[in-house]
Amino acid sequence: MCGIAGFRGPGESADLTRMMDAVAHRGPDGSGRFELAAEQLYLGHRRLAVVDLAGGAQPMWNEDGQVGIVFNGEIYNHAELRRDLVARGHHFVSDHSDTEALVHGYEEWGEDLPRRLNGMFAFCIVDLRQHQLLLARDRFGEKPLYYAEQGGMFAFASEVTALRAHGGLRFEPDGEAVQKFLACGFLAAPRTIFRGVKKLPAGSLLVVRRDGPVPAPRSYWQFQVEPATTGSARQEAAREEEFQAVLDQAVQRRLLSDVPLGVFLSGGLDSSAVTAAAARALPAGQLETFTVGFNEASYDEREHAAVVAGLCGTRHHVQVLAMEQALDLLDSVLGRMDEPIADPSILPTYLLSRFTRERVTVALSGDGGDELLAGYDTFGALGLAQTCARYLPRGMIRFLRGAAEYLPRSGRNMSLDFKVRRALAGLVHPPAMWNPAWIGPVAPELIARLFEQPLPVEELYAEPVALWNSRPDLSVEDRTLEFYTRFYLTENILFKVDRAAMLNSLESRAVFLDNDLVDFCRRLPFSAKFQSGKTKSIMRQTLRHRLPDSIVRRPKKGFGIPVAAWLRAMPEKRFMGTSPGLKLAEVRRVRDEHRTGHSDHRGVLWGLLALAQFGNAQP
Secondary structure (H helix, E strand, O other): OOEEEEEEEOOOOHHHHHHHHHHHHEEEEEEEEEEHHHHHHEEEEEOOOOOOOOOOOOOEEEEOOEEEEEEEEEEEOOOHHHHHHHOOOOOOOOOHHHHHHHHHHHHHHHHHHHHHHHHEEEEEEEEEEEEEEEEEEEEOOOOOOEEEEOOOOOEEEOEEEEEEOOOOOOEEEHHHHHHHHHHHHOOOOOOOOEOOEOOOOEEEEEEEEEEOOOOOEEEEOOOOOOOOOOHHHHHHHHHHHHHHHHHHHHHHHHHHHHOOOEEEEEEEEEHHHHHHHHHOOOOEEEEEEEEEEEOOHHOOOOOHHHHHHHHHHHHOEEEEEEHHHHHHHHHHHHHOOOOOOOOOOOOHHHHHHHHHOOOOEEEEEOOOOHHHOOOOHHHHHHHHHHHHHHOOOOHHHHHHHHOOOOOOOOOOOHHHHHHHHHHHHHHOOOOOHHHHHHHOOOOHHHHHHHEOOOHHHHHHHHHHHOOOOOOOOOOHHHHHHHHHHHHHHHHHHHHHHOOOOOOOOOOEEEEOHHHHHHHHOOOOOHHHHOOOOOOOHHHHHHHOOOOOOOHHHHOOOOOOHHHHHHHHOOOOHOOOOOOOOOOOOHHHHHHHHHHHOOOOHHHHHHHHHHHHHHHOOOO
């Protein structure tokens, strides 16, 4: 796991140094660079040493020094690739570096290389013979990669912060992006909060030639649901057996490490499944697990995590955090996020990562399980939502939504009143907009109040609506799965975990995003994922022989914090940013409505807080 940066065109060595320094937290174990003045080419790398500690330094080159790479990530099938490449005549110098497999893989397969990889990655391969750069990002975007083209220069980096360190680049906030960020809670690639700065989309590659314009990225893979028909009881039993096998294999692949390794264990189903599989694969008592607990009962999961840790015989570590401690970190964490983040759980995720890094360098996670296996409450509400949309006039839904504002408000995690108001907020829109409206921090009508020139709702939700409309062959349930997997997972969950972990120089590995496990899940019928009101049906059935009923039957809890109460106590000035077109008088009104309890504006206030703390998207 590392940080990468580089550019081709105007600039100098000092620019590269600043870019590398900006991502030093991603790679504290070493650094490397390559400069070729004749080509105006500069490549930088900061290393977090995890695999092949002695032989994995970067930039890394082939035998004749014509193909080189800077790479961030882990390739879990690199041993298989190495065997194939050796059989094809390639000569390896390192003992077991996954980076070297990429160098020779490019020599052998060229632009087809990313499609063959099982792992998380963002890399830039330089081909001096062809005078071109190949940039690629993994299938789900676990590893970030940004780029910009300005004034005859092409620059790339693991973080926007590194791009901003180059003296020749200029940054201007994108007013439309600010509104879309508040509406959805994230920005879908290639858009970022800055004009002219792009995210390479997940599952995409970009070929940049020396004398040509920067083309549009090309997709080499996209997640698509292809559900099979529901089978017989015998077929369902076979599916459960296969699911367990591919899950165990995915965990086994992610246990390969030359440094200490552990598991994030919340006590939820996903992390418990990963822990159980990892404990079976390692010698007894070797696995370390990590949990953060909170004094507030509705946010605390220590009891469930302890049950799993005891059953699996792990060396279990717990840290109890007062919410005031997390609040003290607010400024420092949000200010280092690279882009604003709408998810308040960044704070406990950061604290968990910091605690975990005290003992290990790599942590396995259960990220992706909810998205692939219909783990969210949304899936339980879809049937009722479709009934309401079919039989209730839109005006009646709007009336009910207004009435729901008078429900007593609770500060508990995922309280009933919060769910009811959020559900009705989505149902006032067509089905294509339900999902972004349900998860988004700010409703379109509130955005219309806050901005001088508000975007229409069709533009606010343009990307998820386009995806929804592109799959008319799928059910509402399967289109919802694609939304969560293609958008929410990539642009929110994985962004959050990457930043929280890497700010602490910790590598996080998402087990459920293994190629084979994903391929299995996307072909499951929806009934295997959600059945009789139960989410993740196939996982619960499979794990009943490994985990106690108290874990297998647990509903999803989420990794929340009491943000609504926090925001009531914050002074007005914390939200008064200068984002383009923002009406500060309306910000004051919204803040006052939340402070007095008249409305629950936690989403918009957190979003504005993130924007303001980030520097209002200013360079």
